[in-house]
Amino acid sequence: MEDLALYLLWSAFVAAGISAGVYLLYASQPWWSALIVAPRSAATTAGTVTLTAGPTAPRRRSSTLAGMATFSSWTAVVFGALGLIFRSLALNHAPFSNLFEFSMAFGVAIALVYVLLERRYHSRLLGTFAMPVAFGLFASALAFPSEGQQTLVPALQAPAILTIHVSFMLLSYAVLAVAFAAALMHILQGNTGRKHGWLPSARRCDELTYQTVLVGFPLLAIGISLGAWWANDAWGRYWGWDPKETAALVTGLIFAVYLHTRGLRQMRGTRGSWIVVGGFVAVLFTYLGVNLWISGLHSYAGV
Numbered sequence: 001m002e003d004l005a006l007y008l009l010w011s012a013f014v015a016a017g018i019s020a021g022v023y024l025l026y027a028s029q030p031w032w033s034a035l036i037v038a039p040r041s042a043a044t045t046a047g048t049v050t051l052t053a054g055p056t057a058p059r060r061r062s063s064t065l066a067g068m069a070t071f072s073s074w075t076a077v078v079f080g081a082l083g084l085i086f087r088s089l090a091l092n093h094a095p096f097s098n099l100f101e102f103s104m105a106f107g108v109a110i111a112l113v114y115v116l117l118e119r120r121y122h123s124r125l126l127g128t129f130a131m132p133v134a135f136g137l138f139a140s141a142l143a144f145p146s147e148g149q150q151t152l153v154p155a156l157q158a159p160a161i162l163t164i165h166v167s168f169m170l171l172s173y174a175v176l177a178v179a180f181a182a183a184l185m186h187i188l189q190g191n192t193g194r195k196h197g198w199l200p201s202a203r204r205c206d207e208l209t210y211q212t213v214l215v216g217f218p219l220l221a222i223g224i225s226l227g228a229w230w231a232n233d234a235w236g237r238y239w240g241w242d243p244k245e246t247a248a249l250v251t252g253l254i255f256a257v258y259l260h261t262r263g264l265r266q267m268r269g270t271r272g273s274w275i276v277v278g279g280f281v282a283v284l285f286t287y288l289g290v291n292l293w294i295s296g297l298h299s300y301a302g303v
Contacts, residue, residue, distance in 0.1 A: 002090040006146060008083030009104050012076045013138040016111060019072035020135045023127040026065040030198055066124055073115045073131060076138075080108030094163040099291060100144040102170070106287070107138035109174035117178060121208065125200060129181035137177075140288070161230040168223035169248075173283050175216030176255065180280035182208035183273035191269035202269075209273055210262060217255045224248050247286040254279040 084105055087095045095101040114130040117123075186205035189195050199205065227245070228238040239245060258275040 001086050005083045005085075005087035005090055008079045008086065009141075012078075012080030012083060012104075012108060012111075013135075013141070015072050015076035015079055016107060016131060016135040016138050019069055019076055019111075019127070020131040022065060022069040022072055023124070023131050026069050027125055027128040027198055029065065069124060069127055069131075070115065070118065073111055073118075073127065076111045076134070077108060077115060080104065080111065084108060094166070096162065096166040096170075098144065099288070100141045100146050102166075102287070103137055103141035103144065105170055106173060107134045107141075109170050110134035110137060110177045113171075113174045113178050114181075117208075117212065121211075123200060123204070123208065125198070126178070126181055126185065126208065129184050130178050133177050133181060161226070161233055165223060165226040165230045168219055168226055172216050172219035172223050173287060175212055175219060176276075176280055176283055179209055179212035179216055179276055180283075182212060183276035183280075186273040187270045187277070206273070209276055213255055213258060213276060217252070217259060220248075220252050220255065224252060244286065244290045247282065247290050251279060251282040251286050254282055 084095045084101075087101065091097075095105055110130065111134045114127060114134065118127060182205055185199055186202060186209055189199045189202045189205050191202060195202070200208075224245075227248070231240065231242075231245070232238045254275065258272055258279065261275075262272050
């Protein structure tokens with residue numbers, strides 16, 4: 001069953017890569033389709049005649065590409081979720097015991113959050129930025145051993161608390177990753193109007209960023225609180241300024257600053273989106289950097 005789980009997880013990785021590529025094609029369609037249907041000139045006895053095969057830039061993007069992009073995203077979600085379920089059954093614990101499992105779960109969670117937001121807000125262009133992030137998280141798993149751990153370190157031998165805590169942290173990170181994608185769109189679009197016609201308006205990008213942070217920040221706060229509960233059960237104290245704990249707290253504070261300053265005149269435009277970008281960098285450091293480069297009680301990355 002563990003081999004089947006790996007097969008499904010790698011299939012999700014491939015599907016996420018296809019999805020990221022198709023979303024890029026979908027977003028860039030006005031450019032490459034314009035090249036395909038570029039006007040051509042032909043010499044005749046009456047003079048030079050310009051022939052066009054169609055409009056130089058389509059008013060609407062291909063529904064076929066749109067459908068392929070969404071379908072491949074859902075495929076990554078379904079294969080990834082099944083892979084994580086089968087791996088949990090094979091190892092008799094949630095798939096959160098090392099960085100291979102967490103990277104795979106992180107990628108699945110980002111893809112899931114994105115497809116749900118796409119369904120809610122009808123904004124496929126967000127996938128141009130969100131699905132490459134999901135694919136990158138899937139790809140990061142290649143750097144870590146894929147062998148499952150039947151016997152967990154003592155701190156991880158509290159399945160109920162661990163599963164709930166890590167699930168909330170994982171989900172919050174995934175939502176904030178999509179917020180990061182929306183913030184990138186806002187930064188590219190600029191402060192007002194439509195600097196780039198292929199992107200949603202600046203106002204739309206800003207609203208997508210804000211709405212996703214509004215969801216991700218409370219999830220992160222709950223996850224940190226549950227982590228304190230787990231820490232008391234595992235180590236006999238709620239908070240000890242362990243590097244992982246401190247990094248998670250700093251990450252939460254960055255997003256709190258974004259939410260509390262968003263209404264200020266000085267923070268209008270893309271300045272708030274830059275805070276979200278900085279917050280996601282902190283997410284990646286909390287998720288990956290602490291485990292790899294800083295020794296602490298959370299150093300059980302499996303590498």
